[in-house]
Amino acid sequence: xxxxxxxxxxxxxxxxxxxxxxxxxxxxxxxxxxxxxxxxxxxxxxxxxxxxxxxxxxxxxxxxxxxxxxxxxxxxxxxxxxxxxxxxxxxxxxxxxxxxxxxxxxxxxxxxxxxxxxxxxxxxxxxxxxxxxxxxxxxxxxxxxxxxxxxxxxxxxxxxxxxxxxxxxxxxxxxxxxxxxxxxxxxxxxxxxxxxxxxxxxxxxxxxxxxxxxxxxxxxxxxxxxxxxxxxxxxxxxxx
Ligand SMILES: Nc1ncnc2c1ncn2[C@@H]1O[C@H](COP(=O)(O)OP(=O)(O)O)[C@@H](O)[C@H]1O
Ligand SMILES: [Mg+2]
Numbered sequence: 001x002x003x004x005x006x007x008x009x010x011x012x013x014x015x016x017x018x019x020x021x022x023x024x025x026x027x028x029x030x031x032x033x034x035x036x037x038x039x040x041x042x043x044x045x046x047x048x049x050x051x052x053x054x055x056x057x058x059x060x061x062x063x064x065x066x067x068x069x070x071x072x073x074x075x076x077x078x079x080x081x082x083x084x085x086x087x088x089x090x091x092x093x094x095x096x097x098x099x100x101x102x103x104x105x106x107x108x109x110x111x112x113x114x115x116x117x118x119x120x121x122x123x124x125x126x127x128x129x130x131x132x133x134x135x136x137x138x139x140x141x142x143x144x145x146x147x148x149x150x151x152x153x154x155x156x157x158x159x160x161x162x163x164x165x166x167x168x169x170x171x172x173x174x175x176x177x178x179x180x181x182x183x184x185x186x187x188x189x190x191x192x193x194x195x196x197x198x199x200x201x202x203x204x205x206x207x208x209x210x211x212x213x214x215x216x217x218x219x220x221x222x223x224x225x226x227x228x229x230x231x232x233x234x235x236x237x238x239x240x
Contacts, residue, residue: 029075029079032072032075033072033075033076036068036069036071036072036075037068037069037072039064039065039068040064040065040066040068040069040072041065043061043062043064043065043068044061044062044065046061047061047062084212084214087212088128088129088130088212088213088214091128091129091130091131092126092127092128092131092236093126093127093128093129093130093131093134094126094127094131095120095124095126095127095134095159095167095169095233096120096124096159097131098131098134098135098138099118099120099138099157099159101135102116102135102138102139102142102157103116103118105139106142106155111146111151113151113152113153114146114149114151114152114153114155115153115154115155116142116154116155116157117154117155117156117157118157119156119157119158119159120157120158120159121159121160121161123161124159124160124161124167125161125165125167125235125236125237126235126236127167127213127233127234127235127236128213128214128233128234128235128236129209129212129213129215129233129234130209130212130213133209133212133213134209134233136205136206136209137205137206137209137210137231138157138169138171140202140203140205140206141171141202141206141229142155142157142171143202144173144202144203144227144229145171145172145173145175145227146173147175147194148173148175148176148177148226148227149173149174149175149176150175150176153173153174153175154173154174155171155172155173156170156171156172156173157169157170157171157172158170158172161235162232165234165235165237166215166232166233166234166235167232167233167234167235168230168231168232169230169231169232169233170228170229170230170231171228171229172226172227172228172229173226173227174225174226175226175227176223176224177221177222177223177224177225177226177227178219178221178223178227179223183219183221186203186219187203187204187207188200188204189201189204206229206231210231210233213233213234214234215231215232215233215234216231216232217229217230217231217232218230
């Protein structure tokens with residue numbers, strides 16, 4: 001059996017101002033994937049239509065089908081990673097500056113019952129993420145915390161560096177909390193339990209931002225006790 005060629009990472013090699021070469025590069029990848037799927041499917045069809053074929057023949061056929069699909073999987077994984085790295089290239093975010101901006105914004109809302117308790121560790125490393133995205137994410141989380149407390153209470157925001165070049169950001173409230181059913185749906189676009197909210201796009205947007213940045217989001221919530229949302233994001237110096 002001929003060995004399959006090593007897949008090349010996606011390199012559009014084009015000027016970002018024009019879409020045409022990008023579509024060409026994408027078409028190339030789709031074409032390669034199409035070929036691999038076709039070879040795999042042909043091999044499976046032969047095996048399916050030949051119930052009397054000896055195992056000495058069907059084995060290698062199925063192996064070839066599997067090799068093609070593994071190869072297709074490698075192409076997809078490599079390119080998703082490459083595209084993400086390209087999108088993040090050059091993006092830097094000063095988390096402390098971001099948190100200071102959020103504090104200013106919340107202060108400017110002039111909501112007398114709302115207190116922001118910021119606990120930011122000194123010397124936070126620079127993050128590899130979109131700074132506008134992080135501001136939007138933190139503001140959404142802080143406003144959700146405010147809503148959960150009916151506008152009265154303390155919204156906590158904590159930031160600290162972890163090992164392995166990660167930074168953890170936590171937004172805490174001791175508001176209404178969420179039922180299990182609500183918690184299971186919070187990342188569904190347009191899911192909301194509010195009648196006057198922004199229509200359930202906040203948390204899906206935050207989740208998208210975190211995913212694009214290669215980070216993670218976790219939510220702990222207890223009805224009547226409160227909610228903690230934890231974001232983990234990569235620092236610039238984290239090995240990738
Ligand atoms: N801190 C929180 N405490 C309690 N419930 C929350 C909290 N954050 C989000 N939720 C729940 O998740 C739902 C979706 O949140 P989100 O996507 O921000 O949309 P919206 O705030 O417009 O409803 C909210 O309607 C609410 O039920
Ligand atoms: Mg919201």
